Amino acid sequence: MGAVYLPSQFGFVLVPLANVQVKPGDKLRITCQYSHIGQADGQPLYAAIGNEGWAGFDEVLHGSKTINVPEDATWNYHEEYVDIAITTAISAGFYDLYAKIGGTFPKVISPSLLDVVEVLAEIPESEFGEISITDYAKV
C-alpha cells in the first residue's frame, strides 16, 4: 500500500493510499497536488506507470496534459489530474506510479508510490469449448 505526505493545518499528514486494480481498456486517473508561486504558467502534467529501480523509473505507460496555473502571489497548493490509458502494452502485475510537472527538464517530480497499481490479465474473448446433454425429462 502506498502513502503520501500532504500539508494540513497540523503540518504534514501521512495519507495511506490503497492499491487499485486495472485492466486493458480502463483509464487510471491520477490526481496530484502541487505548490506554485509567481506568474501564471502553462506546463505539462505527466504521470507514468512503471517500475522504480536503482537506475530510475522504468516507464511502461504514461499520460500527460497541459495545465494552466493561475498567478500566485504567495505559495499556493493546487490539484489537477491526468489520465493514463491502460493498454495491452502492459502485462499483468504490480506497478509503481510517479508524476511530474514540466517537459524534458521537469520542474518538480513526485515521490514514487510503490506497488499501488495491479494490472489484471486481460479476460479472453468469449469462447465455447464443448457441450453435452446432462439430463432429459418430460415437461
Next chain:
Amino acid sequence: MAQYADIVEIVAPGDAAVGSRVDITVRIKNKYSSTIGIMVGGALEYGVSPWPGISFSESSANVTGGATHSFSGYFNMPDKRITIHAYSYYYGSDGSWHFDDEMTRTVDLAEEIESEFGSIAIISYQRR
C-alpha cells in the same frame, strides 16, 4: 498654493504590475465660498514625450463651497516607474478654465515573481 481648486490628495497604489490597470482618485477641494466648476487633468511622466494622459470618467463637476470632490481615473501601467501629475482648473467668471494646482505621486513597477513549482505529490488514483 491653489487659489480655488486645491488638490488634496492623489489616491493610487504604491506599485503596479506592467500592463495592469491602475485606478486612481484625485480629490480636489473647492476653497471658494460658493459653488464653482472644477476640472481635473492628469498625465504620466516616465520618459516618453508627450506625456500620456490619464482617463477620467468625469473630468469636471460643479463643487459646492468648501466641499471636496473625488475624480476617478485610470491608466495602464507601463514598464517603468511612473510619476502621476494631477492638475486642477476652476471655471472663471470670464467663461474660461484657469489652471490652479498641481500634485504628483509616484507608482513603482511591481516586481513580478517568475513562475516556480515547489512540490508535487500524487494524492489519489482511481480506475475510470
